[in-house]
Amino acid sequence: MKAVILAGGEGTRLRPLTLATPKPVVPVVDRPFLRHQLDLLSRVGVEEVVFSLAYRPERVQAVFGDGARVGKRIHYAVEDAPLGTGGAVKNAERWLDALTVVFNGDVLTDVDLPAVVAEHRASHAEATLVLTPVPNPSAYGLVETDDSGRVRRFVEKPDPSQITTDTINAGIYVLNTSTLALMPAGVNHSIERAFFPELLARGSLVRAHVHRGYWIDIGTPEKYLQVHRDILCGRFPVDLEGRTLRGGWVHESASVDAGAVLEAPFFVGPGCRVEEGASLGPETTLVADVRLMAGARVRESVLWSGGVVAEEAQVEGALLGTGVRVCAHASVRPGAVLGEGSVVSPHSRTS
Ligand code: GDD
Ligand code: MG
Numbered sequence: 001m002k003a004v005i006l007a008g009g010e011g012t013r014l015r016p017l018t019l020a021t022p023k024p025v026v027p028v029v030d031r032p033f034l035r036h037q038l039d040l041l042s043r044v045g046v047e048e049v050v051f052s053l054a055y056r057p058e059r060v061q062a063v064f065g066d067g068a069r070v071g072k073r074i075h076y077a078v079e080d081a082p083l084g085t086g087g088a089v090k091n092a093e094r095w096l097d098a099l100t101v102v103f104n105g106d107v108l109t110d111v112d113l114p115a116v117v118a119e120h121r122a123s124h125a126e127a128t129l130v131l132t133p134v135p136n137p138s139a140y141g142l143v144e145t146d147d148s149g150r151v152r153r154f155v156e157k158p159d160p161s162q163i164t165t166d167t168i169n170a171g172i173y174v175l176n177t178s179t180l181a182l183m184p185a186g187v188n189h190s191i192e193r194a195f196f197p198e199l200l201a202r203g204s205l206v207r208a209h210v211h212r213g214y215w216i217d218i219g220t221p222e223k224y225l226q227v228h229r230d231i232l233c234g235r236f237p238v239d240l241e242g243r244t245l246r247g248g249w250v251h252e253s254a255s256v257d258a259g260a261v262l263e264a265p266f267f268v269g270p271g272c273r274v275e276e277g278a279s280l281g282p283e284t285t286l287v288a289d290v291r292l293m294a295g296a297r298v299r300e301s302v303l304w305s306g307g308v309v310a311e312e313a314q315v316e317g318a319l320l321g322t323g324v325r326v327c328a329h330a331s332v333r334p335g336a337v338l339g340e341g342s343v344v345s346p347h348s349r350t351s
Contacts, residue, residue: 001045001100001117002046002048002049002095002096002099002100002101003050003100003101003102004050004052004088004096005024005037005051005052006052006085006088006089006102006105007022007023007034007052007053007060008052008053008054008083008088009023009082010055011023011055013221014026014221014224014337015337016321016340017304017319017321020322020340021059021304021340022059023219024053024105025059025064026218027285027288027302027305028227029231029238030241030242030251030269031241033106033108033218034051034060034105035070037103037105037107037108038070038072040109040110040111043113043114044101044114046101047072048072048075048095049067049072049073050076050077050096051064051076051077052079052091052092053077054078054082054088055082057076061076075092075095077092077095081188083186084190085190085192087183087188089102089180089183090183091185096177097177098178099120099121099175100174100180101117101175102172103172104171104217107170107171107172107215107216107217108214108215108218108227108236109130109172109211109214109216110236110237111130111172111213111215112211116128117174120174123205124205125206126204126206127173127175127196127199127206128174128206128208129143129172129196129208129209130169130170130171130173130208130209131169131208131209131211132167133166133212134166134168137163137165137166138157138158138160138163140168140217141156141157141169141192142155142156142158142162142165143165143167143168143169143208144164144167145165145210149209150208151196151200151207154196156190167210171217182195182198182202183195216230216236221319221335224302225317229300232248232267232283233265233283240267242267242268246262247262248262248265248266248268248281249267249268250267251268251270253270254269254270254271254272254273254274254286255272255273255274256268256274256280257275257276257278259277260274260275260276260278260292262274262279262281263279263299265283266282268286268290269285269287269290271288271289272286272288272289272290272292273291274286274292275293275294277295278292278294278295279296279298279299280292281298282299283300284299284301285301285302285303286298286307287304287305288304289305290303290304290305290306290308290309293311293313295312295313296312296313296314296315296326297315298316299315299316301315301319301332302318303315303320303324304323304340307325307326309326310327310328310330310346312329313326313329313330313331313332314330314331314332315332316333316334317333317336318334319337319338320332320336321337321339321340322341323340323341324342324344325342325343326344327343327345328347329346330345330347331348331349332350333350335351338350
């Protein structure tokens with residue numbers, strides 16, 4: 001069994017963060033996002049993974065290489081032009097064996113993957129889809145099932161009139177690889193709009209595994225902040241790198257002055273410096289090499305590498321990309337998303 005991770009989307013809803021850093025490698029607390037998915041795949045013993053990429057593949061390759069660093073063999077199926085979610089799976093076919101796990105490269109979940117694979121094998125389904133309940137299915141793929149768990153209908157991005165259930169496609173599938181014969185090669189097509197409806201139309205057995213635990217699509221700034229909150233608050237368990245300090249985590253190469261004001265939870269990554277009189281937290285991640293100077297106050301935010309928050313500056317409810325500098329007495333307000341290298345000049349406010 002091998003896995004394909006669909007990671008070629010442009011991440012438009014996370015711009016400007018994703019202009020330089022594609023969504024698969026945006027940091028999520030202490031590791032690039034796809035590392036969390038690789039950790040989940042390890043639980044079913046998948047050692048070989050194909051990353052299907054279209055957007056800035058070189059940045060993903062630079063992080064994961066051949067996979068040795070993360071204990072996997074990683075292959076790259078790179079598209080000249082985006083092939084869509086179906087075409088991207090087809091493009092990985094040459095590396096696959098009889099059974100394939102497919103992941104949308106932007107979902108984080110604690111689904112019991114071994115149970116999903118075991119159910120798939122036992123039921124003799126052609127495909128098994130993980131579904132999850134959400135309050136508003138219209139932004140997702142709605143999946144209707146019967147009482148036996150057999151999938152009956154798949155409606156991608158349903159109109160309000162088409163919403164008959166709250167279970168949506170969680171973006172995780174187990175497929176008999178032989179079903180990929182239905183997919184045209186080298187052509188842009190959607191697994192949700194074309195492949196699954198086609199399987200259903202042919203009468204193939206497509207089954208659902210409903211997951212009621214943790215699940216999130218990190219594709220918007222709100223969800224991206226949410227996933228940090230969830231990890232720091234323990235709603236999604238991750239074994240974070242670093243020692244614990246007053247309810248937070250501090251990487252061994254970071255320094256937090258004894259005179260800093262700390263409110264848990266928080267994560268202070270490698271090389272960060274939190275100086276005397278700076279306030280940090282709650283629910284704040286400093287990814288790496290971030291400096292909080294005296295009187296700086298940062299809460300409910302995520303700051304990527306190399307950021308600086310200068311004297312008496314404030315950051316609240318914001319996402320700051322690589323190397324953002326918030327100058328003295330400036331204020332970054334909730335909802336701000338600042339791209340790589342932005343400078344907020346002294347005394348300025350973002351809204
Ligand atoms: N390689 C490649 N090529 N990957 C792609 C392409 C492509 O052309 N287009 C999209 N992807 C990847 C994205 O990077 C993402 O990881 C995944 O496929 C899904 O694409 P999104 O653009 O994020 O889709 P969505 O979130 O609107 O909807 C999908 O996910 C929902 C769950 O989060 C659908 O699968 C829905 O049915 C589902 O409910
Ligand atoms: Mg998505």
